[in-house]
Amino acid sequence: MRTQVGIVGAGPAGLVLAHLLARAGIDSVVLENRSRGYIEQRVRAGVLEQTTVDLLRENGLAQRLDREGMVHHGLELRFAGRGHRIPLSELTGGRAITVYGQQEVVKDLVRARLEAGGEILFEVDDVTLHDLDSERPAIRFRHGGGDHELRCDVVAGCDGFHGVSRPSIPAGVLTAYEREYPFAWLGILAEAPPSSEELIYCSSERGFALHSMRSPKVTRLYLQVDPAEDLANWPDERIWEELRARFATDDGWTLADGPLLEKGITPLRSFVVEPMQYGRLYLAGDAAHIVPATGAKGLNLAVADVRILAEALEAWYRTGRTDLLDGYSAACLRRVWRVQQFSWWMTSMLHLFDDQGAFDRRLQLSQLAYVCSSKAAATSLAENYVGLPYV
Numbered sequence: 059m060r061t062q063v064g065i066v067g068a069g070p071a072g073l074v075l076a077h078l079l080a081r082a083g084i085d086s087v088v089l090e091n092r093s094r095g096y097i098e099q100r101v102r103a104g105v106l107e108q109t110t111v112d113l114l115r116e117n118g119l120a121q122r123l124d125r126e127g128m129v130h131h132g133l134e135l136r137f138a139g140r141g142h143r144i145p146l147s148e149l150t151g152g153r154a155i156t157v158y159g160q161q162e163v164v165k166d167l168v169r170a171r172l173e174a175g176g177e178i179l180f181e182v183d184d185v186t187l188h189d190l191d192s193e194r195p196a197i198r199f200r201h202g203g204g205d206h207e208l209r210c211d212v213v214a215g216c217d218g219f220h221g222v223s224r225p226s227i228p229a230g231v232l233t234a235y236e237r238e239y240p241f242a243w244l245g246i247l248a249e250a251p252p253s254s255e256e257l258i259y260c261s262s263e264r265g266f267a268l269h270s271m272r273s274p275k276v277t278r279l280y281l282q283v284d285p286a287e288d289l290a291n292w293p294d295e296r297i298w299e300e301l302r303a304r305f306a307t308d309d310g311w312t313l314a315d316g317p318l319l320e321k322g323i324t325p326l327r328s329f330v331v332e333p334m335q336y337g338r339l340y341l342a343g344d345a346a347h348i349v350p351a352t353g354a355k356g357l358n359l360a361v362a363d364v365r366i367l368a369e370a371l372e373a374w375y376r377t378g379r380t381d382l383l384d385g386y387s388a389a390c391l392r393r394v395w396r397v398q399q400f401s402w403w404m405t406s407m408l409h410l411f412d413d414q415g416a417f418d419r420r421l422q423l424s425q426l427a428y429v430c431s432s433k434a435a436a437t438s439l440a441e442n443y444v445g446l447p448y449v
């Protein structure tokens with residue numbers, strides 16, 4: 059088998075890349091180790107930055123997103139029993155976020171790619187990368203009961219944090235920068251109408267909580283929990299009680315509840331490898347970096363990476379120029395570190411830390427009050443949250 063760009067992973071990074079390359083007349087094959095049904099049901103992120111929505115729209119991939127996505131012009135910061143609205147659009151010249159589940163983005167991207175005759179192989183096994191430092195790298199894998207080799211010009215490693223691409227790079231090439239947080243998020247999806255039209259980031263004396271949504275009938279809620287927490291300790295009623303306690307306001311705000319459709323615990327982590335390239339292998343998205351979900355950036359950062367990669371590959375195929383490909387890692391890392399800082403800052407401001415004393419808590423509350431009362435501070439949060447057009 060032969061293609062121009064071999065893409066490992068059909069998450070947002072791999073699928074968006076396949077579309078951008080196709081638009082530039084560049085062939086690709088996407089290899090995914092899960093089934094189509096699995097990746098289309100996998101509940102993860104749900105906040106799309108303005109830049110991500112614009113890119114999907116420019117590429118004709120946003121018809122359903124435009125119909126069903128929920129455009130939000132503000133968000134709420136809630137602490138000390140009161141809510142404070144940050145008017146995102148007013149502070150950023152009209153930019154906004156759109157709430158639309160990652161699994162819906164994936165469904166749209168897969169369908170559009172297959173309808174356009176694109177090649178996505180699902181349920182591939184034993185993917186290994188070879189000759190990455192040569193001009194003809196190869197991807198070997200098992201599919202449909204047989205062994206295959208895909209020869210290509212370039213490999214895009216879009217296979218997430220636990221994929222094979224990053225570990226295929228020889229030891230000593232990459233430097234990893236990492237921070238673990240002393241908490242995780244217990245996330246639920248509930249068949250209940252959202253209790254607020256906008257997202258609520260709540261810093262309570264019992265820990266952080268987030269109110270989000272996926273549709274007018276489905277709410278997504280998160281609780282800060284211990285990273286070693288066992289889901290078995292969290293029967294549904296305990297989750298609702300804890301959510302009610304954390305979101306409680308002085309004016310008696312109420313949280314609508316309903317049957318749980320899904321629940322899970324996700325650790326919070328900051329992680330970056332530099333560089334995001336080795337030979338003809340280019341890493342993109344979670345394969346190269348992880349951000350704590352508080353900034354709602356993981357999916358958006360994955361899309362930002364592959365936009366840069368697609369532009370660099372297009373320039374290379376069209377004119378033979380290599381400077382954009384050579385600068386791929388540096389160009390991505392500028393945004394990666396901006397987003398890392400923002401995500402760390404949001405996380406640090408909103409969560410309770412184990413070793414935190416009363417002094418540190420007062421600093422957090424003062425920071426929150428400042429963000430809610432200063433236009434300059436609120437604008438800084440808003441422009442990062444809706445996504446900076448340039449970094």
Ligand SMILES: Cc1cc2nc3c(=O)[nH]c(=O)nc-3n(C[C@H](O)[C@H](O)[C@H](O)COP(=O)(O)OP(=O)(O)OC[C@H]3O[C@@H](n4cnc5c(N)ncnc54)[C@H](O)[C@@H]3O)c2cc1C
Pocket residue numbers: 066067068069070071072089090091092097101102103104105160182185216217218219220221222245324342343344345351353354355356357360
């Ligand atoms: C459990 C979880 C929950 C999350 N929740 C949130 C959230 O609530 N809010 C938020 O903002 N962000 C969240 N994120 C982050 C966000 O979903 C990711 O940043 C985003 O999915 C990154 O896209 P990606 O394409 O880089 O990687 P992924 O979406 O991880 O896609 C990688 C793809 O590669 C495939 N793959 C892996 N290994 C191989 C292999 N060996 N061979 C072939 N294919 C392979 C995987 O099956 C997957 O389809 C969450 C992430 C995870 C993992």
